[in-house]
Amino acid sequence: MTQTTSAAGIAWDLSDLFADYNDPAITSVLDEAAAEAKAFAQTYRGTINVPDGPDAEHLRAGLEEFESLQDKMSRPAVYATLLFSADTSKPEHRNLQQNVEQRLTTIQNELLFFSLEWLELSDADAQKLVDHPVLESYRHYLANARRYQPHKLSEAEERIINEKDITGISAWQRLHAEITSGLSFPMEIDGAQQQLTLDAVLSLMYHSDRAVRQQAFTKLFEVLGNHTQTLAYIYNTLVQDKLTMDRLRIYPDPMAQRNLDNEIEPDVVETMIAVVEQNYTLAQRYFTLKAKLLNLPRLQIYDQYAPIGEVSIKMGFEEAQTVILESFTAFDPSFRETANLFFERNWIDAEIRPGKRGGAFCMPYPPSLHPYILCNYTDKLRDAMTVAHELGHGIHFWMARKQSLLNFSPTLPLAETASVFGEMLTFEHLLERELERGNKLALVCGKIEDIFATVFRQNVLTRFEQDVFATRAANRLTPEQLGQHWIAANQRYYGDAVETTGGYEFGWSYIPHFINSPFYCYSYVFGELLVLALYGMYREQGQAFAPRYLSLLEAGGSQAPNALLVELGVDLHDPGFWQLGFQELQRLIEWAEELAA
Ligand SMILES: [Zn+2]
Structure with missing residues (x-):
């Protein structure tokens, strides 16, 4: 093509x-x-x-x-x-x-x-x-x-674990991937019968036609429902394996190893999760607005990703370059200069070519040289945001090259510090332009829903995992019990604003993070909220904020997140800091309400 x-x-x-x-x-x-x-x-x-x-x-x-x-x-x-x-x-x-x-x-x-x-x-x-x-x-x-060191076993033990994992957890993970990727979902679209994959049926949740979304939702859980015994068995086994390994490696709780990897203190994670939960009402407020915009009395779970209008603006690559550089200049000239290197020196691969891989990424290595960016630019406004995002990564890596290689890479919770920030700068800059009202609303709603997906939903997933680990220690969980934990965790988020029935109790069964990387999801919450809060600080402090933020980027991974952020006056233990992120989200929701009125 x-x-x-x-x-x-x-x-x-x-x-x-x-x-x-x-x-x-x-x-x-x-x-x-x-x-x-x-x-x-x-x-x-x-x-x-x-x-x-x-x-x-x-x-x-x-x-x-x-x-x-x-x-x-x-x-x-x-x-x-x-x-x-x-x-x-x-x-x-x-x-x-x-x-x-x-x-x-x-x-x-x-x-x-x-x-x-x-x-x-x-x-x-x-x-x-x-x-x-x-x-x-x-x-x-x-x-x-x-x-x-305290969690290492003897070399002989480690070797046995590695070898046995191939027929142990790795085998269960592969089986889960094989089952879910082999599923086939019969759908009738435009009068024709089709067999869809899991990914394809999930993407129909973003379809503008409600009947298509509803059919996709029904089929999704009808088919998954036939496999829940096996999928629950796999999940139970992996949870038990982790509980066993945590005992042998003397980890105090199921999240401890992940916290160690992330260099985040456990009480920071708990504080953050609790603040997210306190803000579930904000999500419900938006869902109520969305129901009104879709002319529905109340959202069903399959309506939550329905598009609010369509961003009809096209944006060529050259214009995107101008817009992004303008928005970066407003923040700090060095932000612009660094981004400009990527355009001038051809460190970006943006054209569509046969055989080229999809999506987008920024490759940081080798730090003695410079990063590279790949994206697939299709002239949509969304592509411009993607370029802004990847350029943010690029700027982060370029600035962090002051560190030597072992201190260079930011830890996972800080990995999106510049990318999401860069995207925010471009997003706000675009909204200041003379856009038609419908386009503005579509843009703002798109942004809000992206944030929901990384903050609220990932928080729900994390709470679900915590519940599962807490109860699995005593007993194997049936698919129905897993379903109860799943619905309970989701209910707290959706409240009365979204109906969560009709098969949704099997919503846990296909999520690969639960299988491959337990408790990974809270890192998404952390990264996104952190950047929203930093963005809020920037709006409050203006130009004074930029130099301190830039030193954070320059520090790369030379310190734990907490130590680096203290320099910006941030206290991760303070619920008030996390709430700053929600003030930014609230601002966007108010904006959407205003545009919708
Ligand atoms: Zn990214």
Whole structure:
């Protein structure tokens, strides 16, 4: 499918990395990295885990060499990924990616001892090094790695777990994916019978025709209903496995491991979740407005994603560039300058091409070079927002390159700090333009509903998981019991504003996060609310806010989120901070009410 849009010719220039898939330099870099990894192992193996610990200077030299090796290795890895994303149909690209991956795995295995030896040191010896001034710039990295130490098992045990997981949790996860991706949903659309996949039937929830949404909803749960025994069995098994592993690894509660990964204190998560719940009434207020706009007495669950009008504005790539840069300038000139690099130096691949992968992403590595952005620009206003989002990521990574590689990547809860912010800047800037009222309303409602999906819905999912883990400890849960937990968690959100009957009790059964990454969902809530609150601070403080926000971006992942945000005067333990995010949401809802009136 070749589609001509205004972005034709907007393709990235990868020559900063390599010339082509068969560039001999790729092999040379891999050979060099392999040789350096061998030499690294010869120098450092057995020198970190030594009585009384290594010299601080020795460890520092090791960390620096380790970083430069990782940077070198990221080049072929990133190149292979970008090339494959640019054209997935070429077997040469797939082969390159596989070869590079295989070679890098071997090299990484050679380096594994380095982090393991660090973990094997006694607490006292490790602490001495963490506190040593020579290692100051690695303090957070070193201390962070040590936090997993109390939860590690012996090497023999870890190896057995890894091997048994293949026929254990991984097998259950695969089975879940196989069942859900193999489901077929019979639908009648425009008089023709069709068999739809799960993704396709879920996307019909956004259809403008209510009859189509209703049919999709009914079929979705009719088909899922036939599989709930098996899906509940799989989920029960995975929850039990996690409870067992948490006991063996001495994690105090089911969320503890996720909190450790996110570097977020448990009471911060609880505070945030509670504030979100207090604001469910705000969601209900919007759903009541939406029912009115759709001419319905009350929303059914299948109406919640129904589109409010349509944004009919088209926006070419060049215009998007202008609008985005304008909106970034208003915030801070350096925001604009950085974004402009991406356009000027061809770090963006925006055109539609056959074989190109869908969606959009920003690739941060290698930090010694610059990030790359991929998107599929179809001249819709939404595409301009996507570019603003990915440029936000790009700016974050570009600014964080002041940090060395191990301190570079922002932790998951901070990963969307600049992307969602950049999107907000462009969104508000667009709304200031002379837009027709219907377009404005459609834009604002779209934004509100995006926020609902990341804040409210993910909060519901998290509460559901907590309930399931709390009750599963005593007993295996039947599909009906899982359904009761699911409806209870959803009911608190929807209140009387949305009807949640008609099969919705099986809504838990197809969600991959529950199966593959328990308690991941609260990170979405955290990221989005954080940015909304920061945006609120920006609107309150004006220009004074920008420099402090930019230093947050520059800090990358060099500190835990809490430590970085304290610098902006943010206290994550304070419910008032999280409420700031909801003030921004409320502002949008009031805006929608006004436009609808
Ligand atoms: Zn993003």
